[in-house]
Amino acid sequence: MRLFIAIQLPETIVDCFLETISDWKDHGVTGTWTKPVNFHITAAFLGEQPESSLPVIKKILQEVPFFAMDLKIAAVGNFKDLYYAQITDLQNNPCKLLTDYVYQLRKALQEAGFVLDQRFKAHVTMARRLKNPDHYSLTVPEQTFHVDQVCLYQSVLSSQGPTYTILDRFPAAAKISK
Template identity: 35%
Template sequence: MEGGGLRLFFALPLPAPLREALGHWQQTGPPVRWSRTEGLHVTLAFLGDRPAEALPALDALASAVATRHAPFALCTAGLGGFPGNRRARILWLGLVPSPALESLARNLRGALAAAGEPFDAKPFRAHITLARLRQPGPLAAFPEPLPTPFAAGDLVLFESLAQGGYAPLRTWPLRRV
């Protein structure tokens, strides 16, 4: 976006040990366009292009949401693909269903909607994007990574960078008050 605009999304960052393990796992797979391990995350709400002036309102909104949720445990699950597993264009790693994660995503999206903040309203589907495939294909070429537990403790507002990758702009610790 021209004129100081930012491409934004709210997400849960992955802890370094999980990012490193997934980076090693990526090296065992076929040559595809792998996601950068330093930017692996679980997207909660994609906001798209927004002016820098939107940051204070997003800061206040996210701060209020973060105070209503305690840190919680998550665990990775099996592989999946968008739009489907037979002709996937996006390879993702799922998560074991988590009521705490669903509640956080629902609360964040509800707060965005109530504040009139635009976001991609596609149904929330907890996943970690691992790769983008140049040619659609089945997921059989990819070995299943081991299930890995991890803790979610921070809500982060990320900016998608023009040269690829993501930069955290604001972080709010989850802490139920």
């Protein structure tokens, strides 16, 4: 099973991304667009794991406290050919609550024997391999949203792209807004 842990986005944010992508397309921008059902913020990518690892992963997700928080879509950025919406706290700073959670989660997963990449940047992938012949300014409208759970996802790859399925949801331990 190909697994990852992520934050599912509310429909209002998905709609915002769809409007943004539509605007980009209207201005001649092309690329491989992320399917709306696949928008998320990855906390930890676990890769291929045996089904027998699910109880260990779920136990860690139950034990590492995830706190409710407010996040903001702040800007557009890119990693080589991957274009993303940057996620920050409400003051456009890296979100300390989210960063602290991801650090604790990854530490617990690594102590349990999982191998993870060490990079984390709060973002939502919008597209890959963008071509912007008219150099249209790629922006996203600033939007805030509330997060009160983290999810364990399965990813199935196919020639039509990945399909993500939520296997389990883990609600916030407390509601804290920063």
